[in-house]
Amino acid sequence: MSSQRATAFVPGHVTAFFSAHPADDPAVAGSRGAGVTLTDGVTVRVSAPAGETGAATGDGADGETGAATGDGADGDGGADGDAASDGPGSRTIDGEPGSIGAVDDVLAELGARGADVAVETDLPIGAGFGVSGAAALGAALAANDAFDRGRSENELVRIAHAAEVGRGTGLGDVVAQARGGVPVRLEPGAPGVGELDGVPATARVEYVTFGELSTEAVLGGDTDALTAAGEDALDRLRADPRLPTLMDAARRFAREADLLVPEAAEAIVAVDADGGSPESSGSPDDLGAAMAMLGRTVFALGTGLSDAGYDPDVCRIDAAGARLVDERSRE
Numbered sequence: 001m002s003s004q005r006a007t008a009f010v011p012g013h014v015t016a017f018f019s020a021h022p023a024d025d026p027a028v029a030g031s032r033g034a035g036v037t038l039t040d041g042v043t044v045r046v047s048a049p050a051g052e053t054g055a056a057t058g059d060g061a062d063g064e065t066g067a068a069t070g071d072g073a074d075g076d077g078g079a080d081g082d083a084a085s086d087g088p089g090s091r092t093i094d095g096e097p098g099s100i101g102a103v104d105d106v107l108a109e110l111g112a113r114g115a116d117v118a119v120e121t122d123l124p125i126g127a128g129f130g131v132s133g134a135a136a137l138g139a140a141l142a143a144n145d146a147f148d149r150g151r152s153e154n155e156l157v158r159i160a161h162a163a164e165v166g167r168g169t170g171l172g173d174v175v176a177q178a179r180g181g182v183p184v185r186l187e188p189g190a191p192g193v194g195e196l197d198g199v200p201a202t203a204r205v206e207y208v209t210f211g212e213l214s215t216e217a218v219l220g221g222d223t224d225a226l227t228a229a230g231e232d233a234l235d236r237l238r239a240d241p242r243l244p245t246l247m248d249a250a251r252r253f254a255r256e257a258d259l260l261v262p263e264a265a266e267a268i269v270a271v272d273a274d275g276g277s278p279e280s281s282g283s284p285d286d287l288g289a290a291m292a293m294l295g296r297t298v299f300a301l302g303t304g305l306s307d308a309g310y311d312p313d314v315c316r317i318d319a320a321g322a323r324l325v326d327e328r329s330r331e
């Protein structure tokens with residue numbers, strides 16, 4: 001018995017600092033770094049057309065990490081129906097027609113292009129919350145369930161990671177979002193290649209967005225300076241895996257990597273002046289603000305942005321990571 005519809009929730013992920021590690025093999029490519037996952041995230045609903053679920057056990061098995069390059073059509077060996085043969089199903093983002101490249105690549109890899117896919121999020125897209133990675137991972141989890149593809153969690157994370165890296169829209173968001181909490185990416189790459197740790201902590205998160213920053217443009221440019229700064233920041237956090245050190249390393253990274261945009265710099269100073277930083281006399285729960293990579297976005301742990309007079313969105317660090325949610329119907 002296979003399900004026809006499935007829904008997944010994937011937390012947003014704000015990168016505090018990172019180093020870029022490109023590679024030809026998308027499972028090997030990725031980033032080192034650290035960030036926070038958010039209770040605000042992306043919900044992906046996948047509906048399989050009738051008769052297109054199950055039995056595609058060999059689907060794409062020879063190319064699990066090739067989602068970004070291939071269209072998956074030659075791997076669609078489903079015995080009882082090929083979702084790709086009838087062309088793509090509907091794609092919406094917050095109810096409007098629209099698609100995210102990494103999502104399309106995930107669906108192709110799973111032989112699920114015929115699915116109707118609805119991506120819903122309160123987070124802004126392209127502003128440093130890893131929405132594209134979250135949508136890709138949510139599509140992988142939900143399509144696997146709706147089409148009864150029988151892939152494991154690690155396999156689905158690998159497929160979403162490969163799609164995201166292949167599209168140039170992220171390097172480390174997917175593995176972080178799969179984990180939840182405060183992920184520390186010790187080694188780059190998909191499950192089986194990369195290595196994760198975490199800062200064991202929770203906090204209130206505030207954020208304000210001033211606009212988008214193209215991840216493709218930054219990753220496609222010279223990343224030597226940001227990678228050197230990111231490696232330094234990771235060394236500092238490994239020596240002291242606590243939230244104040246994460247935020248301090250994030251602020252220094254943005255300056256050293258020359259990524260700090262003026263609106264973010266202004267907000268970080270305003271939060272600091274108001275007492276919301278560990279160097280000043282504010283509450284110990286206020287850990288100041290930093291810029292979200294890669295977006296014109298500032299995030300604070302505690303109440304620093306609201307104390308400084310901004311009107312932030314508020315959520316918390318997500319404890320669970322990407323997951324299916326139980327609102328599906330079964331036949």
Ligand SMILES: Nc1ncnc2c1ncn2[C@@H]1O[C@H](COP(=O)(O)OP(=O)(O)O)[C@@H](O)[C@H]1O
Pocket residue numbers: 093098099100101102124125126127128129130131132133167168169170213214215216294295
């Ligand atoms: N309304 C939209 N605004 C920005 N990007 C969009 C939108 N709809 C789809 N996209 C796609 O979503 C992806 C955003 O990727 P990225 O810049 O990495 O953002 P994020 O930080 O949210 O992951 C791009 O591939 C872009 O083409």
Ligand SMILES: CC(C)(COP(=O)(O)O)[C@@H](O)C(=O)O
Pocket residue numbers: 013015017018030031033126127128129130131132133169170171172173215219293294295
């Ligand atoms: C910083 C970034 C390379 C991009 O993040 P975003 O713009 O949110 O997709 C991220 O994927 C990472 O590896 O840390």
